[in-house]
Amino acid sequence: MAKPTKTNTPITEHLAYLLAQANREINRQLELRLSKEGVPVEQWRILKVLSDGNGHSMGELAEAVLLNHPTLTKMIDRMVSDTLVYRVQDPNDRRKVLMFISDRGKVLCRKLNSLAVDQEEHILESYGDKSTSELKRLLESLIDSSN
Amino acid sequence: MAKPTKTNTPITEHLAYLLAQANREINRQLELRLSKEGVPVEQWRILKVLSDGNGHSMGELAEAVLLNHPTLTKMIDRMVSDTLVYRVQDPNDRRKVLMFISDRGKVLCRKLNSLAVDQEEHILESYGDKSTSELKRLLESLIDSSN
DNA sequence: TTGAAAATATTGAATATTCAACAATTGAAG
DNA sequence: CTTCAATTGTTGAATATTCAATATTTTCAA
Structure with a gap:
């Protein structure tokens, strides 16, 4: 008795692919809004965490904003040039650098937040309240179960 | 009467962030498996679509594997060097190039598929059957509603 | 207390991605 | 038909990311 031939799963049915696709789409939309202020998504995340x-x-920041260390260092360099954030050496552990948001950064962050909220509202409209919160719940639990 | 002060949403509650986080984690795990064959995730996707x-x-490929055109061109160049795929000019529209998978590509693709299936099974175990299929359903519908 | 290992952040070289310009072909309007 | 705009794919320069190596500071065991 032959085992039933496993139909080769099309890529569109893999969880990894669906996540990549959804992430790409939502990120593209967010990028579009934030580009009104000329700020990449990662910088918004950084400002938000620091706010x-x-x-x-x-290290903490890199973890929080999903960037690896060298990439973050270089992005922070740019943001320091733009006086959105600034570095302070941690007095308790001089290996560390503590990042702070500047006043200019705070002003920008507020504008970006409202652009991002616009997007979330747009999603809620087209996708629905119920689906959105259920999706969020499932994503959180997936992330949890992966650690 | 003051409108209730909107508590500033932490970044971890934004759908865009949860998607990025989940995508990163699942992708990292998949990458780890596929690295056994020394193949990046995108190449597996390409092989899978062509198989x-x-x-x-x-253009079709770029869309399907979530890469933009120049990036795809250069990745395909590498894969052609590795004789995993090959180009044929489309006889019906000579602007187009049709990509095909080689025999070597097919062999590799089968190995990669089984590594990817391993991962999906691992997710099913730790995350659960029900959650997984529900998450897939919600992601599909989110992607739909974004077009 | 000293010295080796671990933790933290940055740097520079190697690699990859993206943007804008280009070349080739097709489609379609006049 | 001819010409001009649109489509398709590639290229090269500019930009960004990553990997490995480095410097500094802290931790901790001997």
């Missing part, structure tokens, strides 16, 4: 007013080390 | 044996134009 709690606390100092965050580079 | 239907039909010719696919560069």
Whole structure:
């Protein structure tokens, strides 16, 4: 008795592919909005994390904004040039650098937040309240289960 | 009467962020498996799309594997060097190039498929059957609603 | 207390991606 | 038909990312 031949799964049915596709699409839309202020998505994330007013080390930041260290260092260099953020050496551990958001950064961050909120609202409209919160829940739990 | 102050949404609650995070994690795991054969995820996708044996134009491929044209061209150059795929000029429209998978490509693709299936099974175990299929359904519908 | 290992951030070279310009072909309007 | 705009794919320069090596500071064991 032959085992039923496994139909070769098309790529569009792989979870990894669906995630990549959805991520790409949503990110593209967000990028489009944020480009009104000429800011890449990653910089918005950085500003948002720093906008709690606390100092965050580079390692912490890299983790939070999903960038690896050297990439973050170079992006922060640009943001320092633009006076959106600034570095302070951690007095408690001088290996570390603490990043802070500047006043200019805060102003920009508020504008970006409202652009991002626009997008979320747009998604809620076309995709629905229920689906959105359910999707978020499932994504969180997937992320959890992957650690 | 003051409108209730909107608590500034932390970044971890944005759909765009959750998608990026989940995508990154799942992709990292897949990358790890495929690295056993020394092949990047994008090349696996290309092989998988081409493994239907039909010719696919560069534009079609770029769309399917989520790469933009110049990036795809250069990746295909590498794959042609590795004799995994080959180019044929489309006889019906000589602007187009049709890509085909080679025998060597097919052999590699089968190995990669089984590595990818391993991963999907691993996800099913830790994350659950029900959650996985529900997540896939929601992602598909999000992608649909974004077009 | 000293010295080796670990943690943290940055740098520079190698690699990859993207943008804009280009070349070739097709389609379609006049 | 002819010409001009649109489509398709590639190229080269500019930009960004990554990997490996480095410098600095801290931790901790002997």
